[in-house]
Amino acid sequence: MEANFPHLLQEPFLLACSGGVDSMVLLDLCARLDLDFAVAHCNFQLRGEESNADEKLVADVVSKQGRLFLVTHFDTKEYVSKNKLSLQVGARRLRYGWFDALMEEKGISTLVTAHHADDSLETFLINLSRGTGIDGLTGIPEKTEKVSRPLLRFSRQDILKYATETGLQWREDASNADTKYLRNKIRHEIVPLLKELNPAFLENFKSTQKYLSQTADIVNKRVIYLKRRLFILKEGVTRISVPELLALDPLEGYLHAMFKAYGFNETKDLLQLLHSTSGKELCSNTHRLVRDRGHLLLAPIDPVDPGEYRIDENQSKVSQPVSMTIEEVEKIGETGPHILYVDKETLKYPLTVRKWRKGDYFYPFGMQGRKKLSKYFKDEKIDILTKEKQWLLCSAEQLVWVIGRRPDDRFKVGEKTRGIVKITLNK
Template structure:
């Protein structure tokens, strides 16, 4: 096993030879074998141990075991206790999700603060199979069936080529010590039910089942690679990246025979899960939207728009006389000038005596109207938005600079004609969107 592991590292992860490595060590069988194997390769490494405080004294005993091992073998160790139950309750997520989030956030913090390059975890082939079956039972796409990646950013899993039986045999032959996790014997978690009741039947039906499964995973990953290539090619034709938005052209999308598959590929990374609702959104009326935890998907005319969900901000901000700038939610500057220079959508010049302070910056409301500079008469903002082809998100992001109840400026778009500089203007104020 040691020779196979060494060759695996040299062939697939040669960069580890010169890297500083953190090994995630729980004290259990798998992580202690990984620790032993890495030590045999004379790589530069340290240990990171998480105490999730989920098994009372047993969790603390695991931590003490790893600390003692590190001390006896002169290995640097990093140790962290987490109040996992409290975090799970606060974040309204399962214990498993809470532990995973806490673990990986801490790992990345260690990489940054302690100048390490990668974290190695001890996931193996049986873990891969269990993950495959969990995803399969819940319903998933091809990506979910590909299982646990051998490398995901800074996280590397070099034991995925080994079965649990191989790891156990190696540990016994080398007289390694480890801690058994009592929770692994419980059927409380879905993973344990699959491990105890489903996998043994599959192995009984086919003694070479794990080898067959490993081949299947390789084929699935190859297929996923083809899908990714096709997805990138079509993406460039159908999707525009504009500022902080991604705009999907529905006319182009609907020409594709398998457009739902492309939507799945593009939207999955944003955390969207309500797939039937998303597919229905393609034919829905403008204004309908679907949310993930951090993003929203909006139907706007002939497009779907993806953007980050923003925290709610105040609807009104005030600018007082002699105030030179406003820094939030927009960066606006105000200064008196003697003459008009270059005027554009981001810079306006107004007659200061037409203003009544404090000025107000606010969102638009139904019924708002103004007198667009360069046009005759007044116009409802809703009609202006329509004529100028504002998207739903553009309208939501629009700000109005007002003097009392009169609109001075649709910020960044159009000045109101009532506040323009004339030949009778004595004092000019320049207002700029920075």
């Protein structure tokens, strides 16, 4: 603990305890060290009185220690049925959702769990069977920003030996023996065979994971370096040069490493996008990736907006979808792309702010005649995603301002202007 988890010696934490041997050993060890922690127990109400007996055991032990005991009861079957999840996935979501809420409520920054070396081996084999990259082969991390796992270096055998020698009480969950679940099948049928083939298998596996983790660190540092060089963020859109991506070798490995964080896990789709024409795109749950000439454009998927935002007469402040200040002034003062001066009498209220539509046109300030907005975007070399994000200020059906870029000549201040409205785009 002193060498690897000094923060647990100095700060309060939340300890997750199910009543099984692993978490009861963790509870006992942390209590012997007289650490500052509260204990959280989830009753998933899946095994009737057995579930209640688990809760009672943990409550009794924690009560004797004089510590804070926190418990919740879930209607797990209803939750997984409603959300179409497996029991394991549903229980995990419920469990960690509650832990997160507790930590926020109590001002606690660390959750401590009783995962051990055998758990990490099982996770490795599960990921291996499903197909994974190097991150999936590094097993369960010992520490993350929120979770610490002090028992991860110890085997299930080590934990059982400690529990037996110290006379600890614990509860066995009968469902852990049911091999219809993949993890249980690996635990009871595959891992024992591997240990039988080589008694030192678990120790060798821990060494292998150490090397894999170090290799993953090297890879991550290289990826961070490349992304700093290739991923250019401007106006909320990240531009990535296609020729520079194509020059990477091995290309598939780099694509997977650089784009997985945005939800793009199918390398073949990324390869197709690199060789596609402008306008083709991929979408993950969180991001869009669009081919635009010699670049890929990466941006978060925007929440659905209402389409138009109304600005009433005499309204001086606008907060959505962009921040603007509207005021009457006597003369033109400070200028810049973020400031617009218009003839007050040319405005028809309510004004609206909206995105561009096919067929939109305007009379660019300082030019003769009208111009389609799509042609303006093309001439200004504005990419697809930036174009989609562009807001327009309109008076009735007329475009007043491509906000932050170009005003419409029809609304300019002239010699006959009797009132001036200043509109400032707040940065």
